Amino acid sequence: MAAAREIKAREVVEPGDDDAVELAKRHLVQPWPYAGSVGAEARALIGEGEDIYITDASGKRLIDGPAGMWCINVGHRREELARVMYDQAMALSYNTPWYTMNAPSAELARRIADAAPGDLSHTFFTTGGSSAVETALRFMQFYNNVRGRPEKKLILSRGGAYHGSTYLSASLNGRPRDRHWMDGADELVIKLSSPDPFRRPKEMSIDAFTDFLVDQFRDTVARVGAGRIGAFVGEPVQASGGVVVPPDGYLKRIREICRENDILYVSDEVVTGFGRLGHVFASGEVFGLDPDMITFAKGVTSGYFPLGGVIISERLLEKLRRSNHPDALFGHGLTYTSHPIGCAVALKNLDLLEEGVLQHAREIAPYFQARLKTLEELPLVGEVRGAGLMACVECVADRESKDPLQLDKDVGKRIDAHCHELGLLVRPLINMCVMSPPLIISREQIDDMVAILREGISRTMDDLRKEGVWRG
Template identity: 85%
Template structure:
């Protein structure tokens, strides 16, 4: 293989041209009807390490790591070289009747990190299609086993599982579904496992007991013979980095096992280093799910790839069935894409040799420094785990009520932070951070310092406008 030619910068374009073209031709994701197809968003020109540069040339800390995904940081030449070399060797093969070596090797490596008997991998194009695949596999599994009625899916408030039709039907954030249809007849929603918004006077232990009791009673009410799967994120990421009560997930897993309900652990965000492990289900939460979905950090966002790790037990049940000719009629054009799998292999090398240990070392400092922001009167709670965290702003600390606040308080903080050199992810009254795993203690100090000033400036704005008097 010839050596990769010296990298040259992509041809520079006038930022104003990009803004004009986007306004005239580009439909952005998650648009509002009043501006759909006629908006331009903040332009990002380049990235390097934990930093990005916007269209005006301003350097910013990439607080969300893209979208929870740039785990090894921007501009890692090792991944660019692998992408180039694999494209020259084999750019694509149809997965319908051929295969490639990187996908098989990556499946072996992923299975080696998965808990329990999760030993096989089905590849997808991202997180939404990974969750969709897990659910369709559950349906197929129960059809083959002669249980066509066992198809209902248990999900929770605060959940985010994707944007494809079935995966989006699981989402538990109201604004995700206000104007969108879904498979509501297939999904049963449970209470969000959010200790910060538990009823007043209820302990965290009592709240966990309530959640488990609700889960058990729901199964009794509906019937275990009608419920096919429970899908849950170990930490609800887009719901505001909701860390569940201790032991709650293990108790849910035990109930699922006792009722022959498949437990699908959605690790699209938490896998591949975000919590210091390749998979958090086993090492962090003590779970052995029936399936784990993954995406984002598997390639650190350098190439679209996702997948589902599936229990050997489930596959053996299918192989032993009386329907050996039953077809799992599901697949994607880019399933097992050779470039994506080659990039993921190199990405996993970097995580294993460098960044898992680094994350475990800096994560306590990251969480402790962010926790100091609770001294600000606007901040109700700072919560998180590993290198993911959320700052939730409230109208007052007695009720923890966010509803009386300006609904754009997160965007206000983000704008101030952008001016100061930090990009955060605003979620109504919350700000989420999940920086690249390469972040150092000094860079954490910079991030927290900017965030503190951004929140302080927002408090001044709210007081001046009479929106908040804290």
């Protein structure tokens, strides 16, 4: 029986098997494609992963700078997670959440409640971050309907935000390119300014910028009417917007305005949760918040299985239970809600985090940020910013104007191409490079990562000068 349970790691499709590149071009639709290449595109083929590294189709070993997509927190090829996945599949591979339940989901919900701030005590499990945010928004709508406030449905979001790809969650996104050709529930969403200190007016101090953001929020509530606004959704750190770390105290002040006006505060921790900032949740431990809901995904399983969720305040649930509509149905659910394999993997992943990975992340984060900050010596780099083990290198044409290189929108991709050749995978975002490596990264590996990124940026500067695109 033991032999039958051995994990056969080699029983996978290898790079080049059946010519994966050509198969992708003929049959695979990639996420976020351009119309001119949709359904006819192949991307960098990755074959294996181990520790903080991945190996591409040519056999080149690369530091996984983005940790997959902010998610491979405990590193690649953790046998503990693979075995849990196998054992749970052999015990119970699936159960319908409509009229049955499983033990791993109940235990995971308890442990999440123990780690969450305030009175966040109940979790609805989803399949990822988009469905987690969608669930939070639908819960807000249901909550206000049951309480006799059907007009209280508007949602406040911000420029630079990214909250998902489902219809409602994508409607909150504040990056213009996300919405140029896509529809959304624009009638339900109000966008506020991004809390990006780097992009504040030149003459404005950080304190004045913070006051501006808070005043804008308060004025919007007064103008629109608190009776029409159901929720504010915000990332503690805007991740895909370029690792925007808000000014000190800003989020707590926004939370107070929400509390004063009975607006639900939804903290989107799809990226920052489960260790990225050194804690299971950053809302309370890092930012001093007690949200009404927290959404999470990605790091909850370290990317080993699709899982997400929304944690809901006991106060909100109690108000529903005491309402005059006990038969009101929250008509929302997913086929894979509370998936037993995903929840079992998340439990083991949480063990790994709490047994040392979180502490390591907290201890090494200052070194990670300090080493990356040295890249500001390069004239193409306008700012290096970050928190915990997430950071962004933003490139500009010149530091005075902070021009985000409108003459060449592929600066991030240029840097990534050079870094790939040198042994590092970067996440390029137009004129930015985002770094969020696995939390187990060592000081020596950080040194390697920064050295490669420095060389990749230097080579890009040479390219831009030769092409006459940039004179720095």
